[in-house]
Amino acid sequence: MPELAYLNGEIMPIDEARVPIEDRGYQFADAVYEYLASYNGRLFALEAHLDRLEHSLGALAFPALDRNHIRNAILTLHKRAAIARSGIYLQISRGVAPRNHPFPVQAAPQIVMTVRQLHPTPPEYLRDGIRAITVTDSRWSRCDIKTVQLLPNVMAKQRALEAGAQDAIFVSPDGVVREGTASNLFIHAGGRLHTHPLTPAILAGITRAVLIDSCRKQAITVEERFFDLHELMAADEVVLTGTVTEVLPVTQIDGQAIGNGRPGPAAEMLRTQLEALAAGP
Ligand code: PDD
Numbered sequence: 001m002p003e004l005a006y007l008n009g010e011i012m013p014i015d016e017a018r019v020p021i022e023d024r025g026y027q028f029a030d031a032v033y034e035y036l037a038s039y040n041g042r043l044f045a046l047e048a049h050l051d052r053l054e055h056s057l058g059a060l061a062f063p064a065l066d067r068n069h070i071r072n073a074i075l076t077l078h079k080r081a082a083i084a085r086s087g088i089y090l091q092i093s094r095g096v097a098p099r100n101h102p103f104p105v106q107a108a109p110q111i112v113m114t115v116r117q118l119h120p121t122p123p124e125y126l127r128d129g130i131r132a133i134t135v136t137d138s139r140w141s142r143c144d145i146k147t148v149q150l151l152p153n154v155m156a157k158q159r160a161l162e163a164g165a166q167d168a169i170f171v172s173p174d175g176v177v178r179e180g181t182a183s184n185l186f187i188h189a190g191g192r193l194h195t196h197p198l199t200p201a202i203l204a205g206i207t208r209a210v211l212i213d214s215c216r217k218q219a220i221t222v223e224e225r226f227f228d229l230h231e232l233m234a235a236d237e238v239v240l241t242g243t244v245t246e247v248l249p250v251t252q253i254d255g256q257a258i259g260n261g262r263p264g265p266a267a268e269m270l271r272t273q274l275e276a277l278a279a280g281p
Contacts (some may be wrong), residue, residue: 001084006077006113014114023110025093028101029149031110032056033091036074036206037118037243039278041084044243046074048206052146053090055204059145062094062109070111077115087118087244091148121246126271129251129263130166132238134229135159137170137178137201144200153181167240169253172201175228183242184208187227187235188266194231197224207241207274214273237264247271 005017025031036049050067057065074088095107135156140149156168160181169185170178178196179185184205186195193215196202212222232238236259238250247270249263 001082001117002080003083003114003116004077004081006073006111006115008111009073011077011080014116017112017114019110019112020096022098023093023096024104024107025091025110025148027099029147030060031091031093031148032060032062032146033089033148034146035090035243036088038078038084038086038088039280041082042280043074043078043088044278045206045210046071048209052204052206053092056145056147057092059142060094060147061103062092065092065109073111073113077113081115083115083117085118085120086115089114089116118244121248125166125248126263129249129258129261129267130240131164131252132167132169132180132240132250132254133160133163133165134171134232134254135168137172139170142200143178143202144198144204146203157181165252167250169232169250171229171232175230176201176226177229177232178202179205180240180242180245183240183245183248186211186222186239186241186266186270187232188237188239188264189227189231189235193220193222193266193270194227195222195224196226205242207243207246210277211241211247211270211273214277215270220269233258235259237266239267239270241270241274247274 005014007017034049034053037044090113093110097104097107139152160168168181179202186193198204215222238258240248249267251261
């Protein structure tokens with residue numbers, strides 16, 4: 001069950017994989033990524049991740065890549081690693097070229113991946129929920145594109161840890177609640193789930209999408225609409241969702257308890273749905 005790297009078609013140990021220093025991902029953050037996971041040796045929502053990758057590549061005017069080629073690369077690496085609960089990180093940069101802002105004429109996209117063991121969420125996070133802080137969203141206006149320019153996310157996460165919290169929630173300068181540093185956000189209020197609509201201000205999370213779909217199939221209403229900081233703090237429950245996060249209750253924000261300060265039934269319901277989906281048909 002080795003953790004492995006993939007570098008433009010070759011599979012090798014992670015510490016042997018090297019990328020040239022003039023890779024545009026390294027110099028300009030001119031690269032997109034995906035992060036997908038397997039449950040019990042089966043990749044979760046692979047086609048949805050490929051759809052989003054195509055969206056990111058298209059939005060940045062990367063040359064069209066062969067979807068079958070990328071799918072096969074992911075499947076090959078995943079099979080070779082044979083890790084039951086793995087996380088696959090895939091990054092595609094615009095290529096390697098002497099540093100110059102315009103798109104290089106000759107460079108070919110660089111495709112790199114790693115596959116690693118994914119560790120379970122600490123049980124106390126599920127039992128007690130996590131603490132979060134709010135931070136002003138200073139990201140660019142195209143958060144729907146999954147680029148590697150993640151400094152605002154990195155800074156926000158670090159600020160959360162230094163404040164004794166586990167994560168940060170981005171809130172726009174005018175008070176609209178967006179998402180977590182690597183997760184989408186739902187609130188449960190007035191007996192219903194609510195989450196930010198799909199706009200360029202957030203990432204179209206795959207976990208978000210599969211959960212909304214699953215809820216609607218069971219006649220559970222999910223409203224995709226904007227809500228502000230005031231509604232967030234007054235919610236009965238706040239829940240983060242993502243490939244690594246899965247479904248995580250947030251029970252304290254900026255030092256204030258959410259609802260009764262304990263994980264609630266909405267978080268439990270969403271987690272059960274995700275577990276059922278991950279277990280497969
Ligand atoms: N991030 N929003 C942001 C800003 C994210 O970075 C992520 C995922 C999500 C959730 O998307 P999904 O459900 O498709 O994982 C939402 C990955 C896991 C990461 O950066 O590691």
